[in-house]
Amino acid sequence: MTTATDILTAHEYGNPYVLSHLDALESEAVHIFREVAGEFERPVILFSGGKDSIVMLHLALKAFWPAPVPFSLLHVDTGHNFPEVLAYRDRTVAEHGLRLHVAKVQDFIDDGRLRERPDGLRNPLQTVPLLDGIESNRFDAVFGGGRRDEEKARAKERVFSLRDEFGAWDPRRQRPELWSLYNGRHSPGEHVRVFPLSNWTELDVWQYIEREKIELPEIYYAHEREVFKRDGMWLTAGGWGGPKEGETVELRQVRYRTVGDMSCTGAVDSAAATVADVVTEVAASRLTERGATRADDKVSEAAMEDRKREGYF
Template sequence: MTTTAPSSLEETESPYALSHLDALESEGVHIFREVAGEFERPVILFSGGKDSIVMLHLALKAFAPAAVPFTLLHVDTGHNFPEVIEYRDRVVAEHGLRLHVASVQEYIDAGKLRERPDGTRNPLQTVPLTEAIQQHRFDAVFGGGRRDEEKARAKERVFSLRDEFSQWDPRRQRPELWQLYNGRHAPGEHVRVFPLSNWTELDVWQYISREEIELPEIYFAHEREVFQRSGMWLTAGEWGGPRADETVVKRQVRYRTVGDMSCTGAVDSDATSLQAVITEIAASRLTERGATRADDKMSEAAMEDRKREGYF
């Protein structure tokens, strides 16, 4: 009896094999269901940015047709893009979700935090975040961090243990072989959970395109008044920009990531559609945070320092 070798690579592949995006989606859905089975009070961080939007989409899929069994939490700096806040509130209302907002402005008004000289509020998010976790006794907190974003985030496990002060110690992180996640934690501790750990920025955009997920309009090219600082195009606002020596110009730009207006830069772009954005990202050699986030440029270890203090 003779056998014939397959004539092509395609013939060797199983017709039941998952595509790359299907595998990532399956992993994310599994993580959400695992947390629902292990923890009592999980919460999803939701800012209205693309990663948290995809994360919420996975949660909706994980529990459909039932409702998502978690609340949402947003740490609002007070300097967020209005388009993103409008999107956040609309999505929450559409899906009948409950949203907790931890306001940096309220902490400043109460004297618990002080404005930074540069006007940036992203580093001020840690205290409202950790206190909200303690106040509501959240024991699992979903975040949209990805390992390709920044070298400190590349050290994270999917289940990231935090101590009673919400601090991160990379030496205490546990191995996660064969997608087995250890959610054990002592009273007062909690676990940060990252369902998008193995996704890249390109994966996120391709998934958004496949699933036809709506995004805030600032992710696509549009005309905007901006000024240049530290090599980035920033949006003018009440946070303190522009200075007297900084000229406001109108340019066609879009945002690769959204955060505090004072430290999130736009990029020149003519990508007005999902496919155009995907083509642009595929050709880029800079990560979104490296290209557009001033708060990550404060030092080589800026993100890791903030993570140790309790930030994501």
């Protein structure tokens, strides 16, 4: 029986018929993109300007090059996003001539369809604008950058994740995917969430970014920033509701492992200023990026699964 070690050893010694683990992951993702393009009518890529969605778009560009990507992009803007990330998003869209749909949480608050939360968090408010964007644009397949190593609810996901007419996820309706055979059949009103990075780890993502020389927003690397501590995390001060009385703003050298919005995404103390530095740092970490830096996942043990059942990413 051929083991993973045998494969890596064969690749190391120049066997042209054996893929490295990054090549294998890339090949799987490209296959998924092409499968969706051939099976669905109106797919869309969720693109936030975070590292996973950036890698996902890079893979989509590879999958269809030299033709343009046959999908548009969808971003759910909480109104509390990092300016650096929004600037990167807009620059990328312009560079590749892509079509971007933006669903703004603020619009739903203004017209009364949503209410601000007492804790100031807006990430949990993304579900309604997301589902509205999917329904109004008649998207039948929605690419997301979720990975199974991020969080236990996401570990239950299939690559093709069926959502019902309300956008809800039911783990009991997930279909087997033996031999990488994907079943995209769905009834009118339903859609499928597709996760090309399901089998990637955070370290895989960073090693791929290093290999492919993919540009990221600068907040992923060590920089000085004014932050304050809340619930054990370094949060960025802003108009979203921080800091409160008794929370002291400090100037620290930090970076972000994951990017949501300013109200829920914590920075980590870091001196990792280059991709190679980040790869080394991530390899030594024993916490996933969501477990270490996302306040919205700390609400309860089942916080992510509860939101996914309501239609969240």
